[in-house]
Amino acid sequence: MASKFECPRCGSGIKPGDYQCDRCGEILRKIEKKAPPRQAAQVDEPSSTRPHADINVDEQRRLDLLQKERDLQIKERQLAEKESRLKDMMESLEKDAQHLDDSIALVENQKAVLQEKQESILEREELLLDLMQRVEAGLAEIAGYIEASKKGAMNEDDLGAVLELKRRFTSTYEPERRRVKKGIIDFDVQDLSRVIELEAMLRAAEEKANKYRLQLEEKTELTSEESVSVIPDEKLMEEISSQLDEQIGKGCADTQIGLPIQTRMDKMDSILGGGIPTGHVILVTGPPGSMKSTLAYSLVYNASIAQSTNSLYISLEQSSGSLLRQMERLNMPAHRIGDKMMVVDMVGLRKTMADEQGDWRSILLRYVKNIYSEWRFKFFVLDSLGAFKSITSHEYSREDLHELFEWFKELGITVFLIAEAGAGDAAEIMQEAYLSDGVIEMRMKEFGDSRVQRWMRVVKMRGMNIDTRFYAMLHNGDHFIFTLPMVETNRGP
Secondary structure: OOOOOEOOOOOOEOOOOOOEOOOOOOEOOOOOOOOOOOOOOOOOOOHHHOOHHHHHHHHHHHHHHHHHHHHHHHHHHHHHHHHHHHHHHHHHHHHHHHHHHHHHHHHHHHHHHHHHHHHHHHHHHHHHHHHHHHHHHHHHHHHHHHHHHHOOOOOHHHHHHHHHHHHHHHHHHHHHHHHHHHHHHHHHHHHHHHHHHHHHHHHHHHHHHHHHHHHHHHHHHHOOOOOOOOOOOHHHHHHHHHHHHHHHHOOOOOOOOOOOEOOOOOOHHHHOOOOEOOOOEEEEEEOOOOOHHHHHHHHHHHHHHHHOOOEEEEEOOOOHHHHHHHHHHOOOOHHHHHHHEEEEEHHHHHHHOOOOOOOHHHHHHHHHHHHHHHHOOOEEEEEOHHHHHHHHOOOOOHHHHHHHHHHHHHOOOEEEEEEEOOOOOHHHHHHHHHHOOEEEEEEEEEOOOOOEEEEEEEEEEOOOOOOOOOEEEEEOOOOEEEEOOOOOOOOOO
């Protein structure tokens, strides 16, 4: 009998638990199929048995999603607000454009009215001419009577005729002449003020439209939409302005201070109330580095080009070559203005006036007068008033300054006097400002983050409706830019 540890077929040894012989393959015992283990029902573990890390991850994800949802809601509100502001701005721009069209139509109507009044004046001139002819006929009759009286041939009837002619002359000619003259004067005064008012309205509307255009472009850049611009037609505005200037100029040749000359500089004309007043003595004052000379040169440079008038610039501190190179770098080349501007320095002045006798004050004033008699310039810049005082070796009292300023005014030109403003100069500057017709003040404004801005304001300008607020002034290499500072300026810098 085979051992239980031997194969019953071949007798090969087997191990306990073997169900088949390794040698002959005899099946030693049956394999019982075991039922698959019964899966226990899955029971949700209480939340207290979950890992703490899983709880933190899920909670963090939920908070992140909530935060993103809140951010999206904020951005949606911001976009909706920007869209609303953009719509409001577009509506305002359309209203301004309509207002500008109405102003242009009003100007056209006013032009028609002016034309009618001009025709009326021509009719009055014809009436006046007819009246003069009748008066001349009466005067001829009177002359005949006078000749007759000299010959002793005048009787009582002739004397009565002479008295009747005198009565007719007194009762007819003089009242008619006064009436026609009054009508012409009233036309000039009333319509001149109306035309100036219309021109100011047009310029204000143009500036407001350009301001809205810039704001609209900035807003549309933020929302990636196409920018919209409504700009008055430049040629139309120039045509209207030229026609208005022609109307304004009639009958005003005898005014002491002429109409302002436009500088064509950004905002500067509106700040000055229309432009540079002719016949004014204007003081440009400020500390070193505040671009006083550049501003004065730019004002005269642009006005000379716009009006095709001559200008004289005398530099007592900087050579003419250095000044011209500096201005050329600021997009004011000498070739653009041609022979309309003359720049003279001390070297050129000494060469020209080498044979002159007297002190530098009289020499310089004679030089200016000689140039004016030959060249008839309309703008004059003296850079600077302090250097002029120092080289003349003359103690300038208030009476002396008054005499100097009156000398400039007698020439009938617009004068810019550049004055350095520093510590201890307040009394002199106040004296010069009091005597000047206009004062342009420059300042260097320092901020807490070490930034420095140049500020400018027009303190006074006689006869002009000026803007006396401070403006931040920047030259971008091409032209000056004037903007209201983004700080509180009521208390001054």
